[in-house]
Amino acid sequence: MMTRLYSSTVLGVDGVEVEVEVDFRPMAEKRTFIVGLPDTAVKESGQRVDTAIQNSGLPFQQGVFVVNLAPADLRKQGPGFDLPIALGMVAGASETDIDASSWCIVGELALDGAVRPVQGLLPQIMEARRMGRKRIMLPSANAHEGAPVQDVEIYPVSSLREAWKLLTSTTLPPPFTGSGKEEQKPGEKEASVDFDEIKGQSYARRAMEIAAAGGHNILLSGSPGSGKSMLAQRLPTILPPLSREESLETSKIHSVCGLLKRGSGLVTRRPFRAPHHTISDAGLMGGGTNIIPGEVSLAHNGVLFLDELPEFRRAALETLRQPLESGQAVISRASGTMTFPCRFMLVAAMNPCPCGYLGDRRRACTCSPAQIARYRRKISGPLLDRFDLLMEVPAVDPSLLTSAPSGECSASIRERVMAARRLQRNRYAGTSFANNAALSGKALQKYCRLQPESRAILLSAVEELALSARAYDRILKVARTIADLEGSPEIQDSHLYEAVQYRAFEHSLRQ
Incomplete structure (x- = not known):
């Protein structure tokens, strides 16, 4: 019997959906094969999952489990696949047909079946939403991490038994409704320094x-x-x-x-x-x-x-x-x-x-x-x-x-x-x-125009201080910001003089 669930992993700072396929064949001996380019933490999940299932009192029988993590050419990292693999193995061993197409399931398992938190859940939840998964099953300790993502339902679980009950239930409990924002205590300053x-x-x-x-x-x-x-x-x-x-x-x-x-x-x-x-x-x-x-x-x-x-x-x-x-x-x-x-x-x-x-x-x-x-x-x-x-x-x-x-x-x-x-x-x-510091190329000339007299002032300063062409551009950007602080639509000579002063120290550093 084969069961298909959906999980995810992190690639850089983005989530990538991973399809977890678990195939079970009853046999006299127990063996587990995990394929799909797993790293060491994923390979070791077989031993963790076996023990967690038995200690949780869930259906378990001898046989060969083949776990495929697709796409096969993407390296799978971390222990976050423990929970979906365990649920797939329980479904196969109990011959329970489950529909997990709307779920994204992530979590690490302890040997007693407890679900431990994992890193990088926020980008994984965002990817799950993009892929059309409407429900997210994740560790209770990570519940607030999923709250900021809109249009998905967050279901925290603290144990493998609780996760199995949730996945096979015909009536789901209300999803998690926390804000996901760090609450400020009454009287607490916005920052500790001023x-x-x-x-x-x-x-x-x-x-x-x-x-x-x-x-x-x-x-x-x-x-x-x-x-x-x-x-x-x-x-x-x-x-x-x-x-x-x-x-x-x-x-x-x-x-x-x-x-x-x-x-x-x-x-x-x-x-x-x-x-x-x-x-x-x-x-x-x-x-x-x-x-x-x-x-x-x-x-x-x-x-x-x-x-x-x-x-x-x-x-x-x-x-x-x-x-x-x-x-x-x-x-x-x-x-x-x-x-x-x-x-x-x-x-x-x-x-x-x-x-x-x-x-x-x-x-x-x-x-x-x-x-x-x-x-x-x-x-x-x-x-x-x-x-x-x-x-x-x-x-x-x-x-x-x-x-x-x-x-x-x-x-x-x-x-x-x-x-x-x-x-x-x-x-x-x-x-x-997004701001003046990001200006470059033609945009710099467009938004930081100078009058001929002002341009002569700047060129004279650049020559006297032996500044580079990049420093010339930096002075223009700073002058534009000084003008913005005063609400001036144009860069005035006074703005330019002040901007040059913030560059004069460079000459002594280069000596």
Whole structure:
């Protein structure tokens, strides 16, 4: 007797439907064959499933089980096929004819028959909906992960016996109705940090506002304790909220990596990722034996913060150049090629020299010119070109340390940022551009037009600072954002002068 069920697996950050065929032939000995390019975890499911069925008290008899996972040319990974395989084996052993065409079934089994949670369920549920499966059977611990997907019915199960009863029932219970959103406790602040906690640093705060308004990459340089990390950590608090589409995109990636919070099916706040400088290339970009997303993808629609930028391995930093331009991380291995989305804002921080006190008014720098040059050369010119703003962050005046913070709060800054983003959204409606930072080619010339006098100012600055053609474009984008913050339809000379100032620091870094 043959039983057909439907499950799914993850390929990159997308779900792929898998057809689970279970054929049973009664014989004197018990044997199980699993075919269809399974990995080790799937091959081992035979032993887990046999024991789980018997410990659950479900029908079981000796014979040969042949399990085929189709399509046969797609490698099957992970223990999520345990539950559909077990249900197919029970159906065959009990000679029960079941119709599972409307179900997508995913779950790992414990030896006692308990259903354990699995990673990557959100993209699998979205694929199941696309393939016309209206009902999703999944582990109870993953119930909220399926709630955000509309037009499907979620049925959480906690045991194999419960799953069998559900699959063979003529009357289904009500589906799961949780929101899938992380609920905010009464009185809880939206974020644990705020821009009003930063003392002084008015110029740096202005630069962060411009970066947020246009989606620009920014490099902060300053002595230890000047507030670079504080500024970076508070950047997400002034960014616009995630749209539903952005939330689903981000949640898919976090689901695949098993990072969704228990009881929450959606990432509702923009990610902030801050990997340590010892991170490997695969950890930063993605990879591994079973290719998974890296930090650049986990920061998708959010912020990637690289503190102590020159301490990162140069090879790892150079891998950032392609995703910063394309918004995609392409990972090629012998097993195949995966493409992960990674549209993020890059915020980096560095000291001006190895000891950190070059230019500090209170402490003397102990580095030689050769040490300073060697330290700064760790950041290549092409990588520097991919920052839109380069900002020196001076040490905080000691007199400000005992005073109450007097700066604007994040909510106030965010209002201006959102107003600028609305201008950009309306301006680029019908195009592939989401913000000023994404402009390129002819679109840059179309939306960032300059008067002849302004063009002469910019060309003079580029020549004096020995900037590249890419830096020229970056200045134009930043000037466009400054104009948007002021609600100006045209780029004025004042906007251009300010944008150039955020590039002047590059000259000293290249020396």
